[in-house]
Amino acid sequence: MKKFIGKFHYLTQDLPNFSHLQQATMACNAGANWIQYRCFSKTDEQMLEELHQIAQVCDDWGTTLIITQHYHLIKKADIQGVHIEDMDADLTIIRNKIGDDKTLGASANTLQQIINHHKNTADYVGCGPFAHSNTKPNNETHWGIQGYTNAVAQLHQLNITVPLIAVGGINLNNVEILLQTGIYGVAVSEAVNKAINPQQTFKDIYQSIY
16 A cells, blocks of 8 residues: 655654644644654553544644554554664564554664565654664664665665655754755754754745755
8 A cells, every 4th residue: 555655744742832732733833744743751541641632633634644663553643654763672572562553664774674664564764864863763774875875875776665664863954965865855954943943943844845
């Protein structure tokens, strides 16, 4: 089943003075067509309360809502899909639980992980990190521009077609050059959420993609 995959994956994050609902509302007002709710600070009940509110905002704007990791909540709110950050997760098990109609994305640090996710029914793969990120710190080697260029070329040789989303330390200054590598899109969080003017920064990145 072919799914809509946005080219600009906007991720909410746990911030003290800028709630997930406020972030999602800001993004929708700025034209978001894809929002990933990424929360690790609340209970299931607290997340569901917030998700119902965010889902209503997204529904009003026709925006796709994805939840990070918590796939057990996907059928308890109006959520269109899940993104799995566990690189070694068995996506076939998760696919069976969420159903074919939901979008399933996954994170990857290596080409082999991308290939595995593709085989296991991922609709898209977020790969990287491109550069240093405070949102999701890790010790993995930064891909840089060359890393994405190589990955796109190798997948083409293997005749594997899966939307690749560049992740990790991405901001307005590097979006256009990343897209020139042949990747499908980019994921951004901190560059928007911690900007002086988040809504304008969102619009600037959106316009550089679309």
